[in-house]
Amino acid sequence: MAKIIGIGNTLVDFLVHIEDEKLLLELGLPKGGMTHVDRKGLMRLRQRLAGVPFERATGGSAANTILALSMLGHPTGLIGAIGDDETGRFFAEQSRARGIDAHLAVIPDEQTGTATTLVTPDHERTFATHLGAAVHLEQALHAVELRDYDILHIEGYLLQDHILIQDILQAAHAAGLCISYDLASWNIVRDHHALITSLIEQYVDIVFANEEEAVAFCGRPDPEAALRQLAERTKIAIVKVGKRGAMAMTRETGDQVFFAPGLQKKAIDTTAAGDFFAAGFLHGLVNGCSIGTCLDYGNRTAAEVIQVMGTQVQPERLRKCLTIEE
Numbered sequence: 001m002a003k004i005i006g007i008g009n010t011l012v013d014f015l016v017h018i019e020d021e022k023l024l025l026e027l028g029l030p031k032g033g034m035t036h037v038d039r040k041g042l043m044r045l046r047q048r049l050a051g052v053p054f055e056r057a058t059g060g061s062a063a064n065t066i067l068a069l070s071m072l073g074h075p076t077g078l079i080g081a082i083g084d085d086e087t088g089r090f091f092a093e094q095s096r097a098r099g100i101d102a103h104l105a106v107i108p109d110e111q112t113g114t115a116t117t118l119v120t121p122d123h124e125r126t127f128a129t130h131l132g133a134a135v136h137l138e139q140a141l142h143a144v145e146l147r148d149y150d151i152l153h154i155e156g157y158l159l160q161d162h163i164l165i166q167d168i169l170q171a172a173h174a175a176g177l178c179i180s181y182d183l184a185s186w187n188i189v190r191d192h193h194a195l196i197t198s199l200i201e202q203y204v205d206i207v208f209a210n211e212e213e214a215v216a217f218c219g220r221p222d223p224e225a226a227l228r229q230l231a232e233r234t235k236i237a238i239v240k241v242g243k244r245g246a247m248a249m250t251r252e253t254g255d256q257v258f259f260a261p262g263l264q265k266k267a268i269d270t271t272a273a274g275d276f277f278a279a280g281f282l283h284g285l286v287n288g289c290s291i292g293t294c295l296d297y298g299n300r301t302a303a304e305v306i307q308v309m310g311t312q313v314q315p316e317r318l319r320k321c322l323t324i325e326e
């Protein structure tokens with residue numbers, strides 16, 4: 001079975017339901033996006049949310065995808081960095097318990113990164129992310145032999161360090177890995193469009209985007225046009241269009257657009273929906289399934305995670321929603 005390693009910001013999610021969007025406006029957080037906050041901003045956020053109930057779970061986009069793949073029975077690895085604190089120990093213990101071969105550098109005098117996930121009544125998530133120790137993940141790279149893996153899944157959030165993400169992609173490409181890349185967030189696509197385009201063209205085999213990210217990439221409110229633009233630059237391009245489902249194009253099949261309708265499930269929290277979609281799609285791909293089936297698997301795994309808070313899906317339930325039969 002293909003071995004898949006992820007690399008990204010290893011975070012712990014603090015999941016909070018808020019009554020309306022006023023808090024987002026007060027804190028200057030663009031709805032549906034990801035905003036970096038420093039220690040001062042993190043303390044302000046925590047003071048503002050004091051007494052509000054929350055749930056805690058391991059997070060980080062690539063880490064979530066690797067978690068789901070591990071649940072589906074794949075041998076997995078993860079590269080990241082944590083602080084020498086209780087939050088970091090929670091992340092490491094959870095990874096070990098789920099069978100992930102986690103290569104985690106422990107960074108003294110740094111807090112483990114956190115993502116405060118504010119969930120509005122329409123189930124949209126807005127992230128206030130304090131990266132903390134996560135930015136030092138290069139310290140874990142030397143302990144990993146990339147050639148031991150078949151696929152690298154990387155998150156676009158790493159664009160906070162242009163040199164690091166390019167070095168990672170160059171190393172994975174030189175090692176012969178298939179590279180899977182998640183665009184991560186519409187505001188990242190907007191702010192780093194030229195670099196993202198260059199990285200995709202040079203190194204990436206599979207690109208995942210949601211509708212907002214696709215539109216930001218394309219510059220027009222047309223996700224299919226964005227899909228076509230992405231497909232011109234990589235082997236497989238996928239655009240998720242929310243409840244409607246997901247579509248894909250491949251270099252191998254030319255101009256054909258594949259589509260799989262979404263599953264109508266009641267959403268409790270859409271955190272990690274895109275990350276679990278990527279896991280379902282990659283699961284189908286390494287099992288030799290058609291692109292249409294891969295899209296269906298992605299929709300199914302995403303539909304499972306939105307029915308719980310965070311990533312707390314039962315592995316048996318996630319496996320049960322899929323079959324490797326065409």
